[in-house]
Amino acid sequence: MKVLVTGGAGFIGSHVVDLLVHDGRDVVVLDNLDPQVHGAEADEPAWLRRHTDAGAVAFHRGDVRDRKAVESALAGVDTVVHLAAAVGVGQSMYEPDYYTSVNDHGQGVVMAAMLADPSRYSRFVVASSMSIYGEGAYRCAEDGLVFPRVRVAAQLERGEWELRCPDCGGSLQPALTGEGKPAEATSVYAITKKTQEDLALCVGDAYGLPTVALRFFNTYGSRQALSNPYTGVAAIFLGRLMNGRPPMIFEDGLQTRDLIHVSDVARSVLRAIDADVQGSGTYNVCTGRPISVLDVARTLAERLDVDVAPDVVGRSRTGDIRHCIGDPARARADLAFEAATTLEEGLDELIAWSLDQTAEDRVDDSMRALTSRGLVR
Ligand SMILES: NC(=O)c1ccc[n+]([C@@H]2O[C@H](COP(=O)([O-])OP(=O)(O)OC[C@H]3O[C@@H](n4cnc5c(N)ncnc54)[C@H](O)[C@@H]3O)[C@@H](O)[C@H]2O)c1
Numbered sequence: 106m107k108v109l110v111t112g113g114a115g116f117i118g119s120h121v122v123d124l125l126v127h128d129g130r131d132v133v134v135l136d137n138l139d140p141q142v143h144g145a146e147a148d149e150p151a152w153l154r155r156h157t158d159a160g161a162v163a164f165h166r167g168d169v170r171d172r173k174a175v176e177s178a179l180a181g182v183d184t185v186v187h188l189a190a191a192v193g194v195g196q197s198m199y200e201p202d203y204y205t206s207v208n209d210h211g212q213g214v215v216m217a218a219m220l221a222d223p224s225r226y227s228r229f230v231v232a233s234s235m236s237i238y239g240e241g242a243y244r245c246a247e248d249g250l251v252f253p254r255v256r257v258a259a260q261l262e263r264g265e266w267e268l269r270c271p272d273c274g275g276s277l278q279p280a281l282t283g284e285g286k287p288a289e290a291t292s293v294y295a296i297t298k299k300t301q302e303d304l305a306l307c308v309g310d311a312y313g314l315p316t317v318a319l320r321f322f323n324t325y326g327s328r329q330a331l332s333n334p335y336t337g338v339a340a341i342f343l344g345r346l347m348n349g350r351p352p353m354i355f356e357d358g359l360q361t362r363d364l365i366h367v368s369d370v371a372r373s374v375l376r377a378i379d380a381d382v383q384g385s386g387t388y389n390v391c392t393g394r395p396i397s398v399l400d401v402a403r404t405l406a407e408r409l410d411v412d413v414a415p416d417v418v419g420r421s422r423t424g425d426i427r428h429c430i431g432d433p434a435r436a437r438a439d440l441a442f443e444a445a446t447t448l449e450e451g452l453d454e455l456i457a458w459s460l461d462q463t464a465e466d467r468v469d470d471s472m473r474a475l476t477s478r479g480l481v482r
């Protein structure tokens with residue numbers, strides 16, 4: 106078996122590659138070392154160099170939109186894990202051309218190259234995202250399971266953070282969000298991820314190529330870009346704390362997320378490659394456990410042993426959701442995948458890695474970019 110991992114130099118990709126190598130598989134990485142993720146002068150990251158030096162990984166530096174680069178990386182490959190993407194939700198709102206190009210056109214190029222010989226491939230795994238759901242599922246005492254739409258600007262302006270029942274207007278409790286919840290993509294990024302998923306399943310079904318779209322929930326852990334203000338909440342908060350500044354928290358901080366450690370996410374990819382699935386499917390990759398954004402900041406400060414209270418700014422961002430916690434049941438049943446890392450273990454792993462990293466605090470720049478475009482109120 107020879108596996109191509111696109112975006113394999115990135116945060117999630119690096120852990121997938123480590124695990125594949127550890128498992129003795131032949132690995133090819135195609136990644137253009139995007140400067141926003143890897144820095145302007147980016148060279149092959151040290152962990153990847155160790156694999157290439159040992160002959161365990163072939164690294165191709167190239168763009169997924171470049172058909173020639175993709176064809177060369179695909180030589181002899183029978184399994185494709187497509188992770189390469191532009192990943193900033195906020196940024197996608199003012200760079201829709203770049204996001205649709207990398208994420209959707211890029212995947213189109215990868216699939217077109219695979220279609221030169223579709224029967225050669227035993228599996229196509231594509232990274233989707235929980236962001237395609239918009240709000241999570243909720244339960245109303247009167248109406249049962251409901252799927253409220255994302256909050257409108259007027260509600261956010263009134264500071265009414267919680268969702269109301271779309272049927273009776275009553276109060277709601279967050280429920281586990283299953284794969285059947287209708288998508289409500291509320292950012293350019295989320296739309297591109299939903300399109301990636303639809304493209305993959307449509308083409309996979311048409312050619313009888315078993316295709317698995319993994320809806321990763323909020324992933325955190327070592328090798329996450331600490332200076333990129335557009336990525337995950339744990340890394341952004343840690344980056345702020347490392348610079349002696351308080352994490353900036355939108356709304357009241359009681360919004361909840363399903364944070365999953367990157368080691369679990371990497372294992373889900375291996376399960377998606379190996380599981381005996383029939384046809385194509387979508388799967389949540391999540392823990393099923395809620396944590397409030399405020400508690401993420403507090404737990405991080407606690408584990409770091411610093412006394413910095415988070416800064417609850419009370420402002421809100423267009424398209425932000427209140428609660429979305431995944432239902433892990435389908436991945437457990439079909440892929441035999443279950444997240445195993447606790448939040449405390451996971452944050453300790455992130456912190457241990459961050460100790461010899463520097464984080465440039467670019468949160469203020471990103472706030473300026475979003476505020477000047479009316480995307481923060
Ligand atoms: N991190 C999360 O919480 C999360 C959640 C849901 C989904 N995902 C998805 O998982 C995948 C990996 O995300 P990540 O968090 O590791 O992001 P990342 O930015 O760390 O990794 C993405 C990698 O893709 C590469 N890349 C970007 N554009 C490219 C191009 N045009 N050609 C070739 N390579 C390119 C980058 O250099 C980078 O190494 C993405 O598809 C993302 O949408 C991530």
Ligand SMILES: [Zn+2]
Binds near residue numbers: 274
């Ligand atoms: Zn109701």
